[in-house]
Amino acid sequence: MIVRRVLPDEMNAVSALRETAYRADGLLKANPDYVQALRDLGADGHGEVLVAAEGDQLLGTIMFEPWHDHSEIARGADEAEVRAFAVAPQARGRGVGKALVNALVERAREESVSRIVLLSLPEMVSAQYVYRARGFERVHERDWEPQPGVRLMAYCLTLKG
Template sequence: MNAVSELRVMAYTADGLLDANPAYVEALRLLGTDGRGEILVAADEEQRLLGTIMFEPWSPESEIARNADEAEIRAFAVAPEARGRGVGRDLVNALVERAREEGVTRLLLSTLPEMVSAQYVYRARGFERVPERDWTPMPDVNLLAYELVVKD
């Protein structure tokens, strides 16, 4: 888990995504350690970690999922040196397949407006904006919501 945590923090820091909320570093490190989510990883032939994404089924603590047929994508991160090689696309596709296996009908996520690369990957996979689920967890941190209706 430590390598996954460090990759998340490195990727978010490289993009300046922790500037508005430096305290989020600890939450980013801990996501998935409580057993509520499933962490997927991508690695190269030498087993170097290239990226990670987390599948989190609905629970009463969910951020934007509202019921048991929904799940969330959390902590999507690709190492800066691995970007542009399809790592993010492959991780998102694997997570969508995982959601399908679990019978999830709607996959949701929150993203910062400046996470343009991640949004590109999401839109290319068919995710659409759902502004009615946008939210502000703290002042000056506005999160955009996206969803994908998962089909069999």
């Protein structure tokens, strides 16, 4: 398995992988309208999509999104966001998520980012396990409710020099 930047002709497969993974975990039930936004992340020029691949098979994906004027949770140029973290159901339990998060952290270091922030649904237990294992901590004051009944929990990793 290698983790690398997505190739231009792989974006449709990445979008499908995201949707499949989120549906498999029941994560789109509370907000079915999020499907299109999830599929489109990275196509607007904000962010860098990384993939874990084995040969020509995509196993998972994560997006590194440096702060910009329309950032969801990042508050300044010293922060970047994790977006659209997804591992294909058939690839789970193989270290794919850990490899993707580690690659994103290294990417943030390359960009001299001080903090990596993210939002997670309470149901994203597996993702939260990976985040906590990498050193992310809950930041309750940044929790957000984008619509009634949809609560997003904030996490942050502070990078040391």
